[in-house]
Amino acid sequence: MLPTAELHLHIEGTLEPEMLVELAARNGVALATSDLDELRAKYDFSDLQSFLDLYYANLPVLRTDQDFYDLTSAYLARAERAGVRRAEIFFDPQVHLGNGVPLGAVFEGITGAFQNSPVSTDLILCFLRDLGPGAAAETLRKALPFRERFIGVGLDSAEVGHPPAPFAEVYQQAAAEGLHRVAHAGEEGGPEYVRDALDVLGAERIDHGIRAVEDPELVARLRDEQVPLTVCPLSNVALRVVDRLADHVLPAMLREGLLVCVNSDDPAYFGGYVDDNFAALRGDLGMTDEQLALLARNSFDACFAPDEEKAAWKAEVPG
């Protein structure tokens, strides 16, 4: 099992059907069905939005700090078995606030699970780009009383039609608070979303970024500046961003010298955890041990942990 850092993981996207049913029963939340096969059958997507519709529809089962604790503990236990040494975990506070869950319960549950795991963990607060910059600023304001519980901000949800630029001010505020800045860009949106995330938001890392390959000048810049790109191969196939894993641009990105790493995004929905992603890269793309080890080393270079810890994890990667 390759040791790796997982830097693109939405904790809400680790909600497996079994836990969905369990939490719905515990909290008295009605589901359309409790049949696990019927629930799994819905995990068939045509694009990002068709996934987001189901992802948001399932989240009202999360109500208490215990729910967030259980969700996060289950992910961390699975991640540990997948070789994950370091996880920088996204969450979507606007969804939970919208469902009437206090932010304190969300922070308490997630970070409580962090304390009981051997995996090195930190939390990144994501703004929902389709709700706009005003709602993002309001969310940051509500989260600042919990400032010590998270290390950065990100930008997720429906990409096309919701470019980065309007979020410049809230990203500036986040930077002033000493928070790291990442953003989803270049998943369904074009290279200009990646460029704006760097130039306008000051993003230190790009989530997905695969459509950057359409712009050679941008590729040269990403290589020269060694901007980390958190690529999610099984996600890209599940959301039909690429037709087949065999067509994925990840090997080309590696050949270009980009700082790419492998992540599971929403593993309960996309067919696997980070070890499953590595296995698929080996099986379907024929990637070699050397290439996979480079991806693992890149993940540690790309993470926000202290340099000594990064060096110790990197030294564990074979080759």
Ligand code: HPA
């Ligand atoms: O893969 C994703 N892309 C954009 N937004 C998201 N929110 C959860 N998962 C995703």
Ligand SMILES: [Zn+2]
């Ligand atoms: Zn994502």
